[in-house]
Amino acid sequence: MKPFAIQVHGSGIVGMAAALALSRQGLTVAMTPPAAAREADLRAYALNAASVALLDSLKVWSALPADARTPVYDMRIEGDAGMASALRFSAWQQQVRELAWIVDAAALEAGLAAALRYASHVEFTAEPVPAGLQVVAEGKASATRELLGVVFERHDYGQRAIAARLVASEPHQGLARQWFRAPDILALLPLDRPQPGHGLALVWSLPSERAAALLALDERAFEAELMQATHSAAGELRLASARAAWPLALARAERVCGPGWVLVGDAAHLMHPLAGQGLNLGLADVATLARVMAEREPWRSLGDIRLLERHACERETPTRAMLGVTDALLQLFSHPSPWAKELRNRGLGLVNAATPLKRWFTGRALGL
Numbered sequence: 001m002k003p004f005a006i007q008v009h010g011s012g013i014v015g016m017a018a019a020l021a022l023s024r025q026g027l028t029v030a031m032t033p034p035a036a037a038r039e040a041d042l043r044a045y046a047l048n049a050a051s052v053a054l055l056d057s058l059k060v061w062s063a064l065p066a067d068a069r070t071p072v073y074d075m076r077i078e079g080d081a082g083m084a085s086a087l088r089f090s091a092w093q094q095q096v097r098e099l100a101w102i103v104d105a106a107a108l109e110a111g112l113a114a115a116l117r118y119a120s121h122v123e124f125t126a127e128p129v130p131a132g133l134q135v136v137a138e139g140k141a142s143a144t145r146e147l148l149g150v151v152f153e154r155h156d157y158g159q160r161a162i163a164a165r166l167v168a169s170e171p172h173q174g175l176a177r178q179w180f181r182a183p184d185i186l187a188l189l190p191l192d193r194p195q196p197g198h199g200l201a202l203v204w205s206l207p208s209e210r211a212a213a214l215l216a217l218d219e220r221a222f223e224a225e226l227m228q229a230t231h232s233a234a235g236e237l238r239l240a241s242a243r244a245a246w247p248l249a250l251a252r253a254e255r256v257c258g259p260g261w262v263l264v265g266d267a268a269h270l271m272h273p274l275a276g277q278g279l280n281l282g283l284a285d286v287a288t289l290a291r292v293m294a295e296r297e298p299w300r301s302l303g304d305i306r307l308l309e310r311h312a313c314e315r316e317t318p319t320r321a322m323l324g325v326t327d328a329l330l331q332l333f334s335h336p337s338p339w340a341k342e343l344r345n346r347g348l349g350l351v352n353a354a355t356p357l358k359r360w361f362t363g364r365a366l367g368l
């Protein structure tokens with residue numbers, strides 16, 4: 001079998017982005033073929049500026065259909081003391097064009113798969129091939145990670161996130177809303193698909209039993225629950241898709257590289273979607289890996305452990321910080337005790353009032 005420079009295992013968004021980014025350096029890439037007939041992913045991702053810049057450099061961003069990506073200009077986060085404890089962000093206040101983009105997951109996957117079909121150095125194979133570097137992007141249940149003997153200790157949150165598409169009677173106006181309702185967390189994200197100006201993507205994280213009960217409801221009853229949970233803030237809400245749910249956990253690989261291999265994306269780290277950062281971290285892994293490979297000394301092979309440790313070292317702090325912040329927020333915002341309620345609502349109010357602190361938080365989340 002002919003040797004390749006790189007083999008990418010897994011053809012999710014992170015794996016496809018890695019294959020494209022590395023092949024653009026002239027490296028030959030073998031990768032798992034993208035799944036042919038799979039149910040469309042109902043999720044929509046909040047992507048930060050760094051992720052958009054990577055997708056743009058891969059010529060994927062501008063090829064996405066216009067209704068598959070919607071800019072977020074404002075963000076409102078409410079605690080369980082209502083508007084009194086709301087935290088508000090605006091692109092204007094943060095001096096950026098938009099705070100984030102909400103992107104249709106299925107359209108992004110299709111866009112990456114289309115770009116890969118035209119990538120001259122990429123070949124699809126499900127077989128193991130000889131390659132200088134194995135990039136493992138198989139997601140949270142990675143079999144290759146297990147074969148490599150890497151420990152991936154999971155802390156199960158006992159929660160599931162329900163995703164669905166909605167149409168609201170009120171226009172979304174580029175506003176993303178999130179309610180921390182202890183113990184559940186509900187987000188309504190503006191997305192012009194399925195209806196320009198009125199489409200919303202729902203992410204509702206709840207204790208698993210409550211999620212199962214909500215999924216068992218018929219459409220009208222589910223909509224009524226949604227209206228109650230959002231205090232009708234977005235107007236009448238109608239389901240415009242099926243509902244799907246994901247179990248939620250926190251995990252981090254005990255090491256992300258070894259001689260000749262590297263873990264990226266959810267294969268390396270897994271987090272709660274409350275901050276919408278899992279894919280952003282995975283795409284940042286890809287951007288860093290591609291840069292480290294591009295800047296390697298001519299005498300170093302692609303699988304050189306010193307090179308891979310440079311990548312791992314760069315990713316260590318942002319990954320650890322994002323996992324820690326997300327987990328701490330979840331503990332604070334899902335705890336039913338009165339002290340936790342007091343602390344979270346005061347905290348939101350304080351951050352809202354402190355412009356430099358708010359700018360700092362936003363900068364981290366926006367990938368600026």
Ligand SMILES: Cc1cc2nc3c(=O)[nH]c(=O)nc-3n(C[C@H](O)[C@H](O)[C@H](O)COP(=O)(O)OP(=O)(O)OC[C@H]3O[C@@H](n4cnc5c(N)ncnc54)[C@H](O)[C@@H]3O)c2cc1C
Binds near residue numbers: 011015142266
């Ligand atoms: C409800 C929800 C909402 C989210 N919202 C956001 C958000 O707003 N913003 C954000 O940044 N992140 C978000 N995330 C996180 C995001 O979904 C993940 O971080 C991202 O999908 C990880 O991509 P990946 O390619 O690493 O893994 P995956 O998407 O899991 O892809 C891995 C791929 O590898 C394949 N595979 C597995 N094993 C093998 C094997 N042995 N051989 C070959 N192929 C294999 C799998 O079939 C799959 O196609 C959200 C997550 C959830 C659950």
